[in-house]
Amino acid sequence: MIARITSPVNICTLTHLRSLHASPPPPTDKAGFAALLQSASRRAHLKQIHALLLTTGLSHKNSLLTQLLLSLISIPDMAYARRLFDDMHKPRVFLWNTLIRAYARSNLPGDAIALYHDMRRLGVRPDNFTFPFVLKACADLLDVWLGMAVHSLVIKFRLVCDAIVRTELMIMYAKLGACDSAENIFESMSSGSKDLVAWNALISSFTQSGHADKALRLFHRMESAGVKPDSITLVSAISSCAYLGCLEQGRRLHRRIKEEMLGSNVFVENALLDMYAKCGSMEEASKLFREMQQKSVVSWSTMIGGYAVNGDSHRALSLFSRMQDDGVQPNHVTYLAVLSACSHAGLVREGKEYFGRMLDPKVEHYATMVDLLGRSGHLEEAYSFIKSMSIEPDAGVWGALLGACTIHHDLELGQLAADEVLRLAPEIPSYRVLLSNIYAASGRWDDVEKVRENMRGNHVRKAAAYSSVELDGEVYLFREGSHGPWREIYKKLDELTTVLRGMGYEPITGVVLHDVESEEKEAAVRTHSEKLAIAFGLTRMKSAGTPIRIMKNLRVCNDCHTFSKYVSKALGRDIIMRDKNRFHHFKDGECSCRDFW
DNA sequence: GTAGGGTTAG
Numbered sequence: 001m002i003a004r005i006t007s008p009v010n011i012c013t014l015t016h017l018r019s020l021h022a023s024p025p026p027p028t029d030k031a032g033f034a035a036l037l038q039s040a041s042r043r044a045h046l047k048q049i050h051a052l053l054l055t056t057g058l059s060h061k062n063s064l065l066t067q068l069l070l071s072l073i074s075i076p077d078m079a080y081a082r083r084l085f086d087d088m089h090k091p092r093v094f095l096w097n098t099l100i101r102a103y104a105r106s107n108l109p110g111d112a113i114a115l116y117h118d119m120r121r122l123g124v125r126p127d128n129f130t131f132p133f134v135l136k137a138c139a140d141l142l143d144v145w146l147g148m149a150v151h152s153l154v155i156k157f158r159l160v161c162d163a164i165v166r167t168e169l170m171i172m173y174a175k176l177g178a179c180d181s182a183e184n185i186f187e188s189m190s191s192g193s194k195d196l197v198a199w200n201a202l203i204s205s206f207t208q209s210g211h212a213d214k215a216l217r218l219f220h221r222m223e224s225a226g227v228k229p230d231s232i233t234l235v236s237a238i239s240s241c242a243y244l245g246c247l248e249q250g251r252r253l254h255r256r257i258k259e260e261m262l263g264s265n266v267f268v269e270n271a272l273l274d275m276y277a278k279c280g281s282m283e284e285a286s287k288l289f290r291e292m293q294q295k296s297v298v299s300w301s302t303m304i305g306g307y308a309v310n311g312d313s314h315r316a317l318s319l320f321s322r323m324q325d326d327g328v329q330p331n332h333v334t335y336l337a338v339l340s341a342c343s344h345a346g347l348v349r350e351g352k353e354y355f356g357r358m359l360d361p362k363v364e365h366y367a368t369m370v371d372l373l374g375r376s377g378h379l380e381e382a383y384s385f386i387k388s389m390s391i392e393p394d395a396g397v398w399g400a401l402l403g404a405c406t407i408h409h410d411l412e413l414g415q416l417a418a419d420e421v422l423r424l425a426p427e428i429p430s431y432r433v434l435l436s437n438i439y440a441a442s443g444r445w446d447d448v449e450k451v452r453e454n455m456r457g458n459h460v461r462k463a464a465a466y467s468s469v470e471l472d473g474e475v476y477l478f479r480e481g482s483h484g485p486w487r488e489i490y491k492k493l494d495e496l497t498t499v500l501r502g503m504g505y506e507p508i509t510g511v512v513l514h515d516v517e518s519e520e521k522e523a524a525v526r527t528h529s530e531k532l533a534i535a536f537g538l539t540r541m542k543s544a545g546t547p548i549r550i551m552k553n554l555r556v557c558n559d560c561h562t563f564s565k566y567v568s569k570a571l572g573r574d575i576i577m578r579d580k581n582r583f584h585h586f587k588d589g590e591c592s593c594r595d596f597w
Numbered sequence: 598g599t600a601g602g603g604t605t606a607g
Contacts (some may be wrong), residue, residue: 094598129599132599163601167600167601203602235602268605305605333606
């Protein structure tokens with residue numbers, strides 16, 4: 001009888017029988033229940049088994065309830081799992097850990113912490129398994145005080161020497177932005193316990209939290225210490241190069257992977273594709289893409305997104321159709337890349353068609369559509385599109401409308417979008433800057449001042465603009481008007497400006513938002529970080545065939561854009577500039593964005 | 598019976 005119930009087919013039969021006859025015979029021993037639990041995957045089955053279990057007087061009921069709980073977590077049905085847990089008599093630490101882990105993994109860090117508190121209140125002693133889950137939850141909550149409190153408990157329970165707990169502590173601090181604390185923990189490890197996973201954990205945490213420079217320094221230190229990188233180390237190192245725009249370093253890593261047979265796989269190759277794309281070299285990206293033995297949906301999406309930001313929307317879209325011909329199913333990131341390709345090229349009709357093909361568009365896809373409509377001048381349509389949304393628009397959606405209103409100088413709609421954006425994301429400075437830009441463009445300096453006053457009052461600070469250039473593997477950083485040790489750069493810039501003026505270049509001072517005289521405005525745009533970077537590139541990179549590659553942390557201004565076009569024409573020198581949104585490939589006085597950005 | 602590191606966008 002028991003043997004018959006254990007096969008899945010017979011469970012179906014059991015359920016079927018139940019519907020025909022009132023009460024099928026339930027399993028009578030532990031093995032019977034265990035087998036039933038193992039083969040039941042549906043919530044309804046588990047609930048039936050739970051009900052059956054409650055009616056039996058089995059001595060092993062507790063271990064069966066544990067199994068049932070594990071099954072519920074794997075579905076996952078956290079609410080039901082929690083009810084079951086609360087009904088259990090004195091659950092052991094294993095179960096507490098399992099439930100805390102389940103909350104931490106289900107993106108419910110607050111529930112994980114609350115459960116930890118319940119556990120402590122009932123006097124259950126946490127162990128070395130408990131803290132990795134609790135620390136992950138602290139990191140996800142972005143709560144540094146809580147993280148520090150848990151750290152002190154780790155010390156109290158004498159678990160600070162546990163390698164895994166320590167790695168998790170390190171990751172938590174890095175994610176919380178406390179890089180120094182993360183490094184201190186790393187340094188406190190003996191060289192014996194600094195294993196590859198510990199190195200990788202810190203390097204990848206730095207990469208993912210926007211400290212790519214720290215990640216690369218640590219990567220070099222790891223190699224100096226004689227630890228051989230594996231594919232996971234390489235992914236982080238390559239991603240850091242992508243973030244910083246370090247093409248030379250990225251190429252060097254690629255060469256080493258081939259020559260030294262360092263462990264490569266599709267993750268590493270995807271990171272390389274992205275690095276080439278983010279460094280503005282789609283030629284190298286597509287060469288690698290052709291050579292790749294195995295391509296995942298991420299490989300395709302990276303290439304499509306790469307072509308999109310580099311201004312080659314038509315290649316992006318034809319790659320998208322090739323991908324589908326190859327039978328690769330696009331995911332929501334692929335669609336973001338496709339829509340952004342349409343947006344960068346102003347392909348409104350195509351964008352609408354692709355959007356229409358999506359079964360379950362997310363809020364980011366709506367934001368990209370608003371960007372596409374608004375950027376190409378269909379502001380009212382973009383606004384109606386937002387109003388017709390079936391999901392709640394977020395700050396990104398309204399921000400896209402605000403950005404479009406800034407481009408097309410629509411003060412009224414821009415004001416409306418800004419109100420929504422500031423309500424939803426008061427802490428993001430770039431949106432306030434956009435609003436002040438609209439006011440400035442309309443000459444409303446009092447309103448500009450009000451926005452700035454408000455930013456000061458709320459301690460919201462605009463990110464300082466900078467540009468960077470990589471030379472011989474080193475990154476050189478330039479800030480607006482910075483008078484570093486580079487007198488030659490200013491000299492070069494003056495000479496260049498004179499030549500360009502002779503060709504018809506006039507500084508565009510509309511981008512200067514201060515209400516000042518035009519001479520002062522000219523002085524302000526003269527030393528924008530992009531121009532300093534260009535002058536630096538020209539003085540230090542003599543080979544005319546090599547393009548000057550510049551990374552800008554914010555959007556490039558109209559004047560620097562025009563300036564760069566003139567430079568590319570006057571000197572026959574290509575300039576490749578990555579800004580916050582996209583690439584600008586300047587060649588023979590033209591830009592790949594066709595002045596649409 | 599439970600634990601640490603990786604790719605696209607945001």
